[in-house]
Amino acid sequence: xxxxxxxxxxxxxxxxxxxxxxxxxxxxxATLYWYQQILGQGPKLLIQFQNNGVVDDxxxxxxxxxAERLKGVDSTLKIQPAKLEDSAVYLCASSLGQALAKxxxxxxxxxxxxxx
Amino acid sequence: DQQVKQNSPSLSVQEGRISILNCDYTNSxxxxxxxxxxxxxxxxxxxxxxxxxxxxNEDGRFTVFLNKSAKHLSLHIVPSQPxxxxxxxxxxxxxxxGSYQLTFGKGTKLSVIP
Numbered sequence: 001x002x003x004x005x006x007x008x009x010x011x012x013x014x015x016x017x018x019x020x021x022x023x024x025x026x027x028x029x030a031t032l033y034w035y036q037q038i039l040g041q042g043p044k045l046l047i048q049f050q051n052n053g054v055v056d057d058x059x060x061x062x063x064x065x066x067a068e069r070l071k072g073v074d075s076t077l078k079i080q081p082a083k084l085e086d087s088a089v090y091l092c093a094s095s096l097g098q099a100l101a102k103x104x105x106x107x108x109x110x111x112x113x114x115x116x
Numbered sequence: 117d118q119q120v121k122q123n124s125p126s127l128s129v130q131e132g133r134i135s136i137l138n139c140d141y142t143n144s145x146x147x148x149x150x151x152x153x154x155x156x157x158x159x160x161x162x163x164x165x166x167x168x169x170x171x172x173n174e175d176g177r178f179t180v181f182l183n184k185s186a187k188h189l190s191l192h193i194v195p196s197q198p199x200x201x202x203x204x205x206x207x208x209x210x211x212x213x214g215s216y217q218l219t220f221g222k223g224t225k226l227s228v229i230p
Binding site: 041 | 120157158162207218221222
C-alpha cells in the first residue's frame with residue numbers, strides 16, 4: 001500500500017515570495033491534515049479536511065495561508081507571502097475517517113521550507 | 117499554553133536496557149493518547165495508543181502506562197534496540213472535539229547505545 005506522498009521535499013524561498021506544497025493521501029482515506037512542525041517542536045495542526053470540506057482551520061493563519069482539497073483526494077497548501085517564521089517542515093497526514101477514537105494518522109515525509 | 121508536555125528533550129539508554137519516555141498533559145478532557153516515532157527525514161509513524169478507560173496497553177516490546185489522576189503517561193521499551201533510536205512524540209485527543217484533533221508534545225530524542 002502506498003503511503004502519503006508529498007512534494008517537493010525541500011524548498012528554499014525568499015521572504016515575501018509564495019510557495020505551494022502538494023499532498024496525495026493514502027487511497028481511501030477521507031480525512032487529510034496539514035501540520036506545521038517548527039524545529040524543536042511537535043507538529044501543530046493547521047487545517048483538517050473531511051473529503052473536500054474543511055473540518056477545522058482554527059490555527060491556519062488565513063491572511064497568508066490557504067489550502068484546498070477540491071476533489072476530496074489530493075490537497076495543496078499555499079503560503080503567500082512567506083515570512084521568515086514560516087520556516088518549518090510541513091507535514092501532510094491522512095486517516096480513514098475522523099469519527100474514530102482510534103485516530104491513527106499516517107504521515108508523509110514532509111516538505112522542509114526555508115525562508116531567507 | 118502547552119497541553120501536552122514532554123519535559124525530557126533527550127534520553128540515552130544502553131542496548132538491552134529499558135527505555136522510559138514520559139509525557140504529562142494538562143487538559144482533563146483528553147481521553148485518547150498516542151505515541152508516534154520519527155526517524156530523521158521521515159514523517160512520524162504510529163507506535164501505540166491507549167484509551168483513558170485503560171491504564172496499560174502492551175504491544176511487543178512497547179508498553180504504554182496511563183495514570184489519569186496524575187495526568188501522566190509513559191512509554192516503556194524493553195529491551196531497547198539501536199533501531200529504536202528516534203524522536204518519540206506523545207499526542208492526545210478527546211472524543212468531544214469532533215475532529216479528533218491531535219495535540220502533540222515537543223518530542224523526546226531517544227538514543228540507544230550499542
